[in-house]
Amino acid sequence: xxxxxxxxxxxxxxxxxxxxxxxxxxxxxxxxxxxxxxxxxxxxxxxxxxxxxxxxxxxxxxxxxxxxxxxxxxxxxxxxxxxxxxxxxxxxxxxxxxxxxxxxxxxxxxxxxxxxxxxxxxxxxxxxxxxxxxxxxxxxxxxxxxxxxxxxxxxxxxxxxxxxxxxxxxxxxxxxxxxxxxxxxxxxxxxxxxxxxxxxxxxxxxxxxxxxxxxxxxxxxxxxxxxxxxxxxxxxxxxxxxxxxxxxxxxxxxxxxxxxxxxxxxxxxxxxxxxxxxxxxxxxxxxxxxxxxx
Amino acid sequence: xxxxxxxxxxxxxxxxxxxxxxxxxxxxxxxxxxxxxxxxxxxxxxxxxxxxxxxxxxxxxxxxxxxxxxxxxxxxxxxxxxxxxxxxxxxxxxxxxxxxxxxxxxxxxxxxxxxxxxxxxxxxxxxxxxxxxxxxxxxxxxxxxxxxxxxxxxxxxxxxxxxxxxxxxxxxxxxxxxxxxxxxxxxxxxxxxxxxxxxxxxxxxxxxxxxxxxxxxxxxxxxxxxxxxxxxxxxxxxxxxxxxxxxxxxxxxxxxxxxxxxxxxxxxxxxxxxxxxxxxxxxxxxxxxxxxxxxxxxxxxxxxxxxxxxxxxxxxxxxxxxxxxxxxxxxxxxxxxxxxxxxxxxxxxxxxxxxxxxxxxxxxxxxxxxxxxxxxxxxxxxxxxxxxxxxxxxxxxxxxxxxxxxxxxxxxxxxxxxxxxxxxxxxxxxxxxxxxxxxxxxxxxxxxxxxxxxxxxxxxxxxxxxxxxxxxxxxx
Numbered sequence: 001x002x003x004x005x006x007x008x009x010x011x012x013x014x015x016x017x018x019x020x021x022x023x024x025x026x027x028x029x030x031x032x033x034x035x036x037x038x039x040x041x042x043x044x045x046x047x048x049x050x051x052x053x054x055x056x057x058x059x060x061x062x063x064x065x066x067x068x069x070x071x072x073x074x075x076x077x078x079x080x081x082x083x084x085x086x087x088x089x090x091x092x093x094x095x096x097x098x099x100x101x102x103x104x105x106x107x108x109x110x111x112x113x114x115x116x117x118x119x120x121x122x123x124x125x126x127x128x129x130x131x132x133x134x135x136x137x138x139x140x141x142x143x144x145x146x147x148x149x150x151x152x153x154x155x156x157x158x159x160x161x162x163x164x165x166x167x168x169x170x171x172x173x174x175x176x177x178x179x180x181x182x183x184x185x186x187x188x189x190x191x192x193x194x195x196x197x198x199x200x201x202x203x204x205x206x207x208x209x210x211x212x213x214x215x216x217x218x219x220x221x222x223x224x225x226x227x228x229x230x231x232x233x234x235x236x237x238x239x240x241x242x243x244x245x246x247x248x249x250x251x252x253x254x255x256x257x258x259x260x261x262x263x264x265x266x267x268x269x270x271x272x273x274x275x276x277x278x279x280x281x282x283x284x285x286x287x288x289x290x291x292x293x294x
Numbered sequence: 295x296x297x298x299x300x301x302x303x304x305x306x307x308x309x310x311x312x313x314x315x316x317x318x319x320x321x322x323x324x325x326x327x328x329x330x331x332x333x334x335x336x337x338x339x340x341x342x343x344x345x346x347x348x349x350x351x352x353x354x355x356x357x358x359x360x361x362x363x364x365x366x367x368x369x370x371x372x373x374x375x376x377x378x379x380x381x382x383x384x385x386x387x388x389x390x391x392x393x394x395x396x397x398x399x400x401x402x403x404x405x406x407x408x409x410x411x412x413x414x415x416x417x418x419x420x421x422x423x424x425x426x427x428x429x430x431x432x433x434x435x436x437x438x439x440x441x442x443x444x445x446x447x448x449x450x451x452x453x454x455x456x457x458x459x460x461x462x463x464x465x466x467x468x469x470x471x472x473x474x475x476x477x478x479x480x481x482x483x484x485x486x487x488x489x490x491x492x493x494x495x496x497x498x499x500x501x502x503x504x505x506x507x508x509x510x511x512x513x514x515x516x517x518x519x520x521x522x523x524x525x526x527x528x529x530x531x532x533x534x535x536x537x538x539x540x541x542x543x544x545x546x547x548x549x550x551x552x553x554x555x556x557x558x559x560x561x562x563x564x565x566x567x568x569x570x571x572x573x574x575x576x577x578x579x580x581x582x583x584x585x586x587x588x589x590x591x592x593x594x595x596x597x598x599x600x601x602x603x604x605x606x607x608x609x610x611x612x613x614x615x616x617x618x619x620x621x622x623x624x625x626x627x628x629x630x631x632x633x634x635x636x637x638x639x640x641x642x643x644x645x646x647x648x649x650x651x652x653x654x655x656x657x658x659x660x661x662x663x664x665x666x667x668x669x670x671x672x673x674x675x676x677x678x679x680x681x682x683x684x685x686x687x688x689x690x691x692x693x694x695x696x697x698x699x700x701x702x703x704x705x706x707x708x709x710x711x712x713x714x715x716x717x718x719x720x721x722x723x724x725x726x727x728x729x730x731x732x733x734x735x736x737x738x739x740x741x742x743x744x745x746x747x748x749x750x751x752x753x754x755x756x757x758x759x760x761x762x763x764x765x766x767x768x769x770x
Contacts, residue, residue: 044424045446129592131600131609151592154536155748240413242538243594243744244751259417261733262442264424 030275036268045262054269064270066245067253071277074164074249075228081168082224083217086175091205093176094183105180109173116170120237123166127152156246159239163247167234171227175220182216183209218289225281229274250274366671368405369429371419373412373659382658383621383691384487385409390686395678403675412659423448428664430672436484436660437476437729438736443662444483450663453481456680459673464680469657469696476657476729485680486696488658490616491716492543492726493639495623497630500528500611509638511650513551513579516641520588523611529590531583532610534598535747538740539728541580541594544614545743546654546727547640549576554647555654555724562730564768568760577746577753584747594744606630616656617694617713624692624707632708637716652722656729657696734767735760 036043040050058064089108097104111119128134129151133141137149152162186209194208210217231249235241241248241256248256250270258267370392374385389407396403408429410418415433422428428448434440443449453470456462465482469489473482494516496509501519504526510516520530535541549557553572560566561573584593590610602619604610606628613619622628623635639650663672684697692703692710694717706714728736738759745751 042420042424044426045420045442045448128595130590130596131604149591151595151748154592154594154744156745156750242741243748244742255417256737259420260737262420 033268033271036265037272039265040263042258042262042264050265054266057266058269058273063245063248063253064250064273067248067250068273070160070245070247071229071231071249071251073160074231075225075281077164078167078228079221079224081164082171082175082227083220085168085172086220087179089172089176090179090183091209093180105177108176111170111172112174114170116233117237119166119170120234123162123238124153127162129154153239154243156244159243159246163235163238166238167228170234171224175224178216178220178223179213182213186212218285221288222282222285225285226278229278229281250277366404366669368403368431368671368675370405370407371415371422371429371432372407372409373415373433375409376407382488382618383687383693384658384695387487387683387687387691387695388661390690391679391683392675394682394686395675399678400674403671415659419443426666428666430664430667432662432664433487433659434484434662436473436657437725438732440484440660440662441477441479444477444479448665449483450665450668451481452483452485452663455663455668455673455676459677461677461680464684464698466684466694466696466698472655472657472723473660476725484660484662486657487661488616488618488656489694489696490618490656490658491653491713491720491723492547492614492616492655493637493653493716494612494614494641495605495619496612496636496638497605497608497610498634498636499630500608501636504528504611509636510641513548513641513643517583517588520583520586524587529604529610530588531590531612531614532596532601532604533589533593533614534596534601535589535594535744536597536600538743540598540601540614541743541747542727542739543654544583545576545580546724547614548579548643549573549727550652550654550724551640551643551648551650552576552646555652555722558725558727558730561764568764569754569757573757573760574753577756580743581746581749581753585749589747594747605635617716618658620707620709620713621691621693623709635709637712639716639719649721651719652724653716653720654726655720655723656726731764732767732769735763738763 037054041047126135140148152158232251235247239247241252254267254270258264376385376389378385392405469486504523506519510519523530533540605613642650684699687693687695688699689703692707746756
């Protein structure tokens with residue numbers, strides 16, 4: 001095997017097909033996208049060379065800054081929610097739940113397989129206020145918290161939180177199952193030894209379990225980051241970026257610019273920013289990974 | 295050496311399987327997504343001569359096409375489901391026209407009807423335009439959006455085509471003038487699919503229940519009626535502000551009564567600032583009405599269909615809507631019955647320039663034709679469509695679509711008659727709020743209107759953002 005892999009021609013033969021496909025379907029569109037950034041309008045309709053104008057516009061575009069902020073906030077909130085609650089759920093499966101383990105795991109994992117459009121429809125009904133109260137407002141009204149009944153998706157101050165709650169609910173099962181797998185791998189001897197040494201629940205988590213599942217934690221961070229940085233489908237289907245752009249992510253803004261405003265060039269600049277955001281995020285996660293490996 | 299050969303064979307097999315995999319997926323997805331497309335493709339393969347003839351005809355577009363001797367599959371991109379008899383009925387009407395044309399005039403005629411929802415319509419058309427693959431007929435937004443396609447020489451000059459076919463008179467005169475004014479062109483480049491006036495619809499039983507006798511004549515009276523309705527425990531107005539546009543229509547309604555029906559034309563031309571006192575007052579009015587609870591709780595989350603149903607169901611007393619609403623009102627499923635809903639024009643604002651006989655008007659979402667693919671096959675159906683659609687939509691749905699109606703049915707629905715009576719009162723028309731706005735400005739006014747209603751944004755801020763966006767994006 002070493003002999004084959006040491007042969008440069010053999011490597012070329014193995015790598016080339018994949019490389020060609022990767023170049024055609026990934027690198028070429030990125031380069032093409034860069035070319036688009038130098039034009040104004042939409043190909044085939046109004047398509048004029050505009051030089052660096054699209055890049056300059058980025059710095060004076062308040063909506064872009066707002067979308068960037070929304071996207072960053074979303075990454076932080078949803079990542080934290082997915083990881084922390086996913087881990088909490090896994091700990092519950094492993095240490096607390098004695099009966100119906102499989103059933104509960106299935107129920108928690110169930111939202112992961114639902115299409116996001118269906119989930120958005122479900123949550124639209126949950127958050128509903130007119131013509132009839134949805135589940136959330138009904139519960140609030142039922143327990144005497146009438147003052148908390150509000151149009152959750154219709155006002156800027158609550159729409160973002162409502163969207164994050166939906167996305168965390170949808171994906172929490174996925175992270176719970178990964179963390180649960182990691183916890184199963186932790187030797188029971190170590191946990192028992194720690195307990196004999198007098199470690200309490202928090203100390204056990206902080207000094208024994210977390211260090212042992214750190215590699216899995218990094219994997220989950222990567223998954224969570226890549227999932228949240230592209231923030232699109234859920235925001236589109238639940239709130240369509242509104243109200244007043246409170247849930248408009250960079251991807252959604254890019255989509256509006258390209259297809260509503262017919263400015264593909266400027267949208268391509270925003271696409272490059274999303275690309276840069278991915279590169280920066282991946283860099284930090286890789287750095288964290290390296291630190292752990294050391 | 296043997297290992298090298300083995301490696302070569304393996305990698306070749308891998309590449310082949312990958313490519314085969316890609317090819318297989320493509321074929322599969324095409325078949326799954328649109329079996330009609332496959333059918334169309336096969337038809338093109340079998341009939342290369344027909345295609346050639348089409349191309350020749352295509353080059354000669356503009357000249358009078360002959361009788362529909364040549365036939366190919368016509369593509370229609372629509373934003374109405376094929377069976378939408380209880381909403382605008384446009385999908386049902388287009389389908390009926392296609393079927394009738396096939397049955398009566400051209401048995402070989404075939405079509406592909408593709409539905410795309412209104413939110414994605416512009417995206418789809420823009421993408422198809424960019425790839426030079428516009429369908430023969432496609433639904434699109436009238437006004438500024440269409441102007442972009444006209445300037446890019448992508449859509450058919452409908453005036454020219456219908457004149458060549460000798461059927462230009464089949465279009466309603468009012469619709470022709472209206473569409474030409476919207477794009478600011480001499481010719482029209484689109485077919486109307488509605489001739490609507492807008493105003494307030496009210497549930498008569500709820501008005502009676504609250505002790506209100508008759509429709510209000512002034513905006514002030516309307517607000518007083520709202521108070522009476524609230525006192526009677528009835529939600530005064532349902533607004534589909536979740537869809538945003540119904541809320542901007544309300545703002546527009548107040549603005550045209552305050553500043554005159556041509557205020558939006560003036561604003562688009564730059565002679566009336568978007569942050570002028572009149573617009574600020576209109577924005578403030580919408581906010582105040584929501585704060586007073588006239589639109590009910592959580593008005594910004596309700597879509598227009600739900601709002602329309604609420605008025606018919608007696609869950610709210612008033613609704614601002616266009617006369618396309620008659621399709622729902624005339625339906626047997628209307629719980630308010632044949633005479634339960636009334637209509638009144640946007641009430642006058644004291645001291646305002648607008649009068650109650652000036653109506654906001656529109657021609658619905660329009661139907662355009664691709665210039666590049668216009669040929670005898672399209673011309674044949676186009677001729678049939680414009681000469682038959684007026685009568686058909688009036689007879690079947692009691693709806694005016696912007697075409698000449700030769701025979702009115704005897705038992706025309708009460709609501710249709712009500713709209714026809716209102717149309718006779720028209721002395722002036724205005725567009726809808728976003729008709730002359732750029733896409734950017736249109737998006738900004740719609741995105742912000744919910745925050746305006748909720749009080750997250752002041753009326754001044756709302757108008758200031760309109761003005762800023764207008765300044766940034768106004769055409770040179």
